[in-house]
Amino acid sequence: MIGLKRGEVALCEHCPEWKKIAQETINNLKEIFGSNALDIQHIGSTAIPCIKAKPIIDIAVGIRSFDDITEALSILDSNEIYRQSHNRFSGDLLYVINDADGKRTHQIHILIYESPQWWNYVAFRDYMNAFPQKAKEYEKLKVKLARKYPNSQTKYTDGKQQYMKDLLVEALSYVLYN
Numbered sequence: 001m002i003g004l005k006r007g008e009v010a011l012c013e014h015c016p017e018w019k020k021i022a023q024e025t026i027n028n029l030k031e032i033f034g035s036n037a038l039d040i041q042h043i044g045s046t047a048i049p050c051i052k053a054k055p056i057i058d059i060a061v062g063i064r065s066f067d068d069i070t071e072a073l074s075i076l077d078s079n080e081i082y083r084q085s086h087n088r089f090s091g092d093l094l095y096v097i098n099d100a101d102g103k104r105t106h107q108i109h110i111l112i113y114e115s116p117q118w119w120n121y122v123a124f125r126d127y128m129n130a131f132p133q134k135a136k137e138y139e140k141l142k143v144k145l146a147r148k149y150p151n152s153q154t155k156y157t158d159g160k161q162q163y164m165k166d167l168l169v170e171a172l173s174y175v176l177y178n
Contacts, residue, residue, distance in 0.1 A: 002055045003103030009146045009156045011052040018046040022057050025097075025106055029061055033072045038062045038113040043121040048128045051139035057106045060121045062113030066093075069110070082108070092117055119175070120168055127171035134167070 001012050002021065022042035029040050044058030045051060063069055076082040076095055085107075087094040092111035099105050111117050128135040141163055149155040 002057070003099050003101070003105040004054060004056060005103055007151060007153050009150050009153055010054065011142060011146050012055045013052055014046075014049045015055070016049075018053075018055075018057060022046070022059060025057060025059055025108075029059065029108065032075050033061060033063070033069065036063055036068045036072060038064060041122060041125075043109070043125050044107075045142070047125050048135055050132045051128070051135045052143065056104055058121075059106065059108050060118065061108060061110045062118055063110060064113065066112075076108075119172060123171040123175035124164070124168060127167070127174050130174065134170075138163070138167070 001015065002018070004010060019042070026040045026042065030037060033040070039060075039062040041047075041060050041062075042057065043060045044056075045053030046055070046057050073093075077084065081097055082095045083098065085094045085096045087109065092109045095108040095110070096104050097106035097108070109117075109121065128138065141160060145156045145159040149159065
């Protein structure tokens with residue numbers, strides 16, 4: 001399964017196909033961004049195989065400067081697949097991909113490579129994969145919030161914020177100093 005309707009919250013068991021879908025998307029984005037993409041990575045819960053996740057693929061595109069990507073953004077904006085959206089928790093550009101039924105299947109985060117937000121995304125994923133017990137703790141919170149707020153993405157996300165903030169301290173320390 002991949003995709004959720006706007007505002008819907010549902011978690012799925014990890015699907016090995018998510019890695020393949022993410023890689024196909026990364027390959028497509030490499031063609032669009034060319035050398036302006038310093039790194040492109042699969043992030044978010046679908047990149048953590050030991051936990052349940054919302055079936056939406058998150059991709060981080062690390063760039064040197066927003067001034068360098070006007071051509072790439074023009075391609076995204078003119079392509080029917082990509083739609084610019086809003087990320088209320090960071091200053092990165094967010095594009096989404098919806099399927100024919102209007103379900104969001106991908107979120108493409110475009111941000112400065114090695115910025116604090118870049119490291120937040122990468123460190124969180126790497127820390128969760130390195131410490132499955134922490135990932136299971138996070139999964140437990142996600143399941144609780146998904147049950148409580150199945151129709152409110154905002155409340156679900158808000159419910160994770162303090163936990164994420166606390167865990168990022170550990171994750172950044174682990175990734176940057178190991």
